[in-house]
Amino acid sequence: ALTWAPAVPPSDLEEFGVAAATVGGLKVALYTVDGEYYATADLCTHGAASLADGFLDGELIECPLHQGTFNVKTGAAVGAPCSVAVRTFPVKLEGGLLHVGLP
Ligand code: FES
Numbered sequence: 285a286l287t288w289a290p291a292v293p294p295s296d297l298e299e300f301g302v303a304a305a306t307v308g309g310l311k312v313a314l315y316t317v318d319g320e321y322y323a324t325a326d327l328c329t330h331g332a333a334s335l336a337d338g339f340l341d342g343e344l345i346e347c348p349l350h351q352g353t354f355n356v357k358t359g360a361a362v363g364a365p366c367s368v369a370v371r372t373f374p375v376k377l378e379g380g381l382l383h384v385g386l387p
Contacts, residue, residue, distance in 0.1 A: 286374065286385035286386060286387060287308065287385070287386045287387075288376065288378070288383040288384070288385055288386075289307035289308050289383060289384050289385075289386055290307075290381045290382075290383050291305035291307050291312070291314060291323075291375075291381065291382045291383060291384050292305045292314060292381070292382055293380060293381055293382070294316070294321070294377060294380075294382055296314075297314060297315065297316040297321075297382075300340060301315060301316050301317070301340040302314065302315050302316075302335075302336055302338065302340045302345065303336060304326055304334060304336035304337075305382075305384070307384045307386060308386045310325070310386070311325070311326040311327065311334075312324065312325060312326050312373060312384055313325070313326040313334070313335045313336035313338075313345070313356075314336075314375060314382055314384070315340055315345065315356040317340075317342065317343045317356065317357070321375040321376075321377065321382055322343075322356045322357055322372065322375060323372065323373040323374070323375045323384050324345075324354065324356055324359055324370045324371060324372050324373070325370050325371040325373075327370075328347045328349065328352070328366065328370070329361065329366060329367075329368040329369065329370050330347065330349070330350060330352050330365055330366045330367075330368070331347075331349055331350065332349075333347050333348055333349035333350075334348070335347060335354070335370070340356070343355055343356055343357050344356070344362065344363070346363070347366065350365050351363070352364060352365050352366030353366065354366060354369070354370050356372075357372075358372065359371060359372040373385055373386065
């Protein structure tokens with residue numbers, strides 16, 4: 285079963301569509317796309333960069349370090365130099381807070 289860990293209020297995503305949170309000792313990035321919420325590991329799979337510091341364009345997050353991109357819905361690496369998918373996590377809104385589901 286998943287453990288749902290409280291992360292951030294949805295308002296944290298309003299400005300940039302993306303925000304960082306630490307849940308269960310793990311740093312994640314949360315995103316909003318078309319009114320839905322998504323989460324991935326925050327660490328880029330290409331290097332030491334925080335995806336939450338990147339630029340969200342639709343469903344793609346662009347890494348701030350070398351501008352590689354991932355699809356935030358699937359975690360797929362879609363733009364070079366990223367080639368390894370980033371882990372994704374389910375998100376739900378409960379009691380005014382986004383929660384991230386951890387295995
Ligand atoms: Fe993210 Fe290089 S560290 S693209």
